[in-house]
Amino acid sequence: MSATTVPPAQTVHDARIPLRGHLRHTGALVRRNLLWIRQDPESMFDAVLFPIVFTLLFVYVFGGSIGQALGGGQEAYVQYIVPGLMAMMGMNMAQGVGTGFNQDFNSGVMDRFRSLPIGRGSVLFAKIAVELVRMLIATTILMVVGVLVGFDITNWPGLLAAVGLSAVFGSALMWIFLTLGVTMKNAQSVQAMGFLVLMPLQFGSSIFAPPQSMPDWLESFTEYNPLSSLADAARGLMVGGPVAHDLWMTLGWTVAITAVMAPVAIHKFRTKD
Amino acid sequence: MTVRGLVKHYGETKALAGVDLDVREGTVMGVLGPNGAGKTTLVRILSTLLAPTAGQATVAGYDVVRQPRQLRRVIGLTGQYASVDEKLPGWENLYLIGRLLDLSRKEARARADELLERFSLTDAARRPAGTYSGGMRRRLDLAASMIGRPAVLFLDEPTTGLDPRTRNEVWDEVKRLVGEGVTVLLTTQYMEEAEQLASELTVMDRGKVIARGGIEELKARVGGRTLRIRPADPLRLRPLAAALDELGITGLAPVTVDAERAALLVPVLSDEQLTAVVGAVTAQDVTLASISTELPSLDEVFLSLTGHRAGEPLDTEPAGSAEHREEVAA
Numbered sequence: 001m002s003a004t005t006v007p008p009a010q011t012v013h014d015a016r017i018p019l020r021g022h023l024r025h026t027g028a029l030v031r032r033n034l035l036w037i038r039q040d041p042e043s044m045f046d047a048v049l050f051p052i053v054f055t056l057l058f059v060y061v062f063g064g065s066i067g068q069a070l071g072g073g074q075e076a077y078v079q080y081i082v083p084g085l086m087a088m089m090g091m092n093m094a095q096g097v098g099t100g101f102n103q104d105f106n107s108g109v110m111d112r113f114r115s116l117p118i119g120r121g122s123v124l125f126a127k128i129a130v131e132l133v134r135m136l137i138a139t140t141i142l143m144v145v146g147v148l149v150g151f152d153i154t155n156w157p158g159l160l161a162a163v164g165l166s167a168v169f170g171s172a173l174m175w176i177f178l179t180l181g182v183t184m185k186n187a188q189s190v191q192a193m194g195f196l197v198l199m200p201l202q203f204g205s206s207i208f209a210p211p212q213s214m215p216d217w218l219e220s221f222t223e224y225n226p227l228s229s230l231a232d233a234a235r236g237l238m239v240g241g242p243v244a245h246d247l248w249m250t251l252g253w254t255v256a257i258t259a260v261m262a263p264v265a266i267h268k269f270r271t272k273d
Numbered sequence: 274m275t276v277r278g279l280v281k282h283y284g285e286t287k288a289l290a291g292v293d294l295d296v297r298e299g300t301v302m303g304v305l306g307p308n309g310a311g312k313t314t315l316v317r318i319l320s321t322l323l324a325p326t327a328g329q330a331t332v333a334g335y336d337v338v339r340q341p342r343q344l345r346r347v348i349g350l351t352g353q354y355a356s357v358d359e360k361l362p363g364w365e366n367l368y369l370i371g372r373l374l375d376l377s378r379k380e381a382r383a384r385a386d387e388l389l390e391r392f393s394l395t396d397a398a399r400r401p402a403g404t405y406s407g408g409m410r411r412r413l414d415l416a417a418s419m420i421g422r423p424a425v426l427f428l429d430e431p432t433t434g435l436d437p438r439t440r441n442e443v444w445d446e447v448k449r450l451v452g453e454g455v456t457v458l459l460t461t462q463y464m465e466e467a468e469q470l471a472s473e474l475t476v477m478d479r480g481k482v483i484a485r486g487g488i489e490e491l492k493a494r495v496g497g498r499t500l501r502i503r504p505a506d507p508l509r510l511r512p513l514a515a516a517l518d519e520l521g522i523t524g525l526a527p528v529t530v531d532a533e534r535a536a537l538l539v540p541v542l543s544d545e546q547l548t549a550v551v552g553a554v555t556a557q558d559v560t561l562a563s564i565s566t567e568l569p570s571l572d573e574v575f576l577s578l579t580g581h582r583a584g585e586p587l588d589t590e591p592a593g594s595a596e597h598r599e600e601v602a603a
Binding site (some may be wrong): 016018021024025027028029032033036039040107108109111112113114115116117118122259271 | 320321322324340342343345346350352356357359360361365369370372373374375401417454
């Protein structure tokens with residue numbers, strides 16, 4: 001190599017990575033994941049179509065009957081389901097991150113990343129950051145569709161707070177799916193596993209319908225289901241009603257899940273054979 | 274690079290059963306062995322991707338277990354499969370690695386341009402790596418490994434699955450890198466590749482080192498070359514074989530007839546034997562269609578070093594590499 005080229009990256013080989021380094025690495029990896037989207041715009045289909053399809057489906061299929069139970073009609077159900085769907089959105093995006101991550105692993109790129117002097121979490125943080133961007137896009141579309149079918153935004157700060165809450169809870173869940181993505185053999189099993197866990201959690205919650213009409217055992221389950229807390233907190237923030245208890249429950253779950261699963265995911269990532 | 278008593282177990286299976294290895298700075302160490310010999314496991318441990326069960330290893334002065342961060346700064350890795358991001362253009366692949374190696378934006382850009390130029394990929398810089406040919410992908414992979422100007426480069430079967438022309442391209446690139454003073458650990462299944470690139474050779478089988486030494490030294494031990502003689506008239510094949518048998522030259526193996534290609538395979542140990550064989554053929558007054566010398570195959574190497582054949586299916590590699598094994602065996 002000619003002598004005029006750039007000098008070696010770093011001549012002193014320090015084991016510690018400064019915060020700036022972590023940010024630089026995560027930033028570079030975020031750029032990579034964003035380039036993926038540019039290369040493959042179809043990967044945004046779920047973020048774009050999911051809120052449209054689900055909002056229309058739930059409002060027009062179940063809106064009439066559940067709305068009646070709520071003491072109104074379809075309009076009452078719109079106010080109920082839109083915050084619920086916002087909670088659900090985080091979930092589905094979180095699941096996608098596991099599948100994508102698993103595919104990454106089967107391509108050999110991860111071997112290269114793991115043989116580079118970067119922080120253990122950078123690859124995972126970048127995944128989560130990009131997934132949050134997708135989540136925000138999906139949420140924006142959800143709100144637009146929601147307003148079109150009659151959702152009243154009365155409380156803008158509350159709306160923003162609900163979006164923020166869904167995002168932090170969603171990123172906590174992503175650690176679970178990242179762990180699944182690292183541990184399971186292929187993307188299909190990650191998806192199947194995610195589906196098996198998510199379906200009962202989503203439907204056994206207050207996302208789609210008020211739990212009062214459910215049998216006792218299911219009602220108690222929904223009460224402790226973190227998705228109910230998130231949906232109820234989002235509802236309280238966006239359309240009014242009691243918030244504090246559900247808000248604290250959601251934040252508690254977020255912290256607990258992250259505290260347990262983030263180290264597990266990072267450890268699995270580093271030590272995968 | 275110093276490796277002492279390296280052991281790696283996967284449950285019951287012993288992928289590495291106590292490996293010692295020394296590689297001097299600026300040399301190319303070839304690690305030759307069949308599938309399941311533990312070559313990939315060795316590379317993965319030395320490149321900090323895998324923790325050993327027991328034993329010690331230092332690479333470029335850093336302990337692979339205790340100082341992985343420092344070590345990662347000075348190594349480059351090119352795996353059996355090109356580990357580039359297929360969705361990203363070639364340039365973006367290199368730029369990303371540059372940034373992850375703490376180059377400034379400007380430096381990373383310059384380095385990406387420079388390496389693309391050097392590996393003749395400038396024209397394809399903006400195309401996704403997924404659209405590259407096999408050879409281009411390997412070259413991009415090598416380029417990515419070189420971004421941080423590593424002192425030590427691991428090449429894990431760099432040409433497995435490539436056609437001969439592309440293989441030569443990769444060899445040329447590796448030779449250039451070696452000319453620049455990079456220390457290389459190369460694993461391969463091909464004696465020819467080892468001879469082309471390595472100065473020293475370690476032969477592995479079932480997780481153990483079974484022979485080591487200079488290429489020439491090992492070749493001498495293995496028994497030199499094989500002469501492939503093809504008479505113009507296939508009917509002369511067997512009489513010629515009988516005549517050569519009578520000559521009494523026995524190299525590594527007896528004279529064999531490759532009926533399918535109408536050729537005779539005559540192993541020879543020395544230049545004198547080679548000359549004697551050619552003389553005997555001439556004396557038979559046989560018109561030849563072709564005559565060439567070949568290096569002993571991995572099988573022959575193993576047969577002579579260990580007394581058993583290589584490539585017998587041995588489950589000493591991790592389950593994850595099963596698919597690699599199949600592809601390589603084809």
